Amino acid sequence: xxxxxxxxxxxxxxxxxxxxxxxxxxxxxxxxxxxxxxxxxxxxxxxxxxxxxxxxxxxxxxxxxxxxxxxxxxxxxxxxxxxxxxxxxxxxxxxx
Numbered sequence: 001x002x003x004x005x006x007x008x009x010x011x012x013x014x015x016x017x018x019x020x021x022x023x024x025x026x027x028x029x030x031x032x033x034x035x036x037x038x039x040x041x042x043x044x045x046x047x048x049x050x051x052x053x054x055x056x057x058x059x060x061x062x063x064x065x066x067x068x069x070x071x072x073x074x075x076x077x078x079x080x081x082x083x084x085x086x087x088x089x090x091x092x093x094x095x096x
Contacts, residue, residue, distance in 0.1 A: 016052070038054060050067045050070075051067050
């Protein structure tokens with residue numbers, strides 16, 4: 001077990017350090033991205049916090065993502081605004 005911010009954390013098999021951090025105010029985060037159900041995404045500002053997630057639903061201006069506890073915070077399902085989510089490029093998928 002690893003402790004992160006005083007919390008017990010079980011490391012994931014994903015190599016989250018390969019995902020670049022993208023702040024929510026950055027142009028790449030604000031670009032109109034097509035977000036579809038089943039697409040794999042990560043939390044842009046700090047990928048290790050939430051890990052890698054799958055889009056479950058798009059509800060108006062918000063997106064429901066199932067992270068399956070792959071990040072440091074152990075979040076399973078969360079509702080987020082699109083500028084916080086970055087699609088995982090196909091080239092990066094093979095490395096993770």
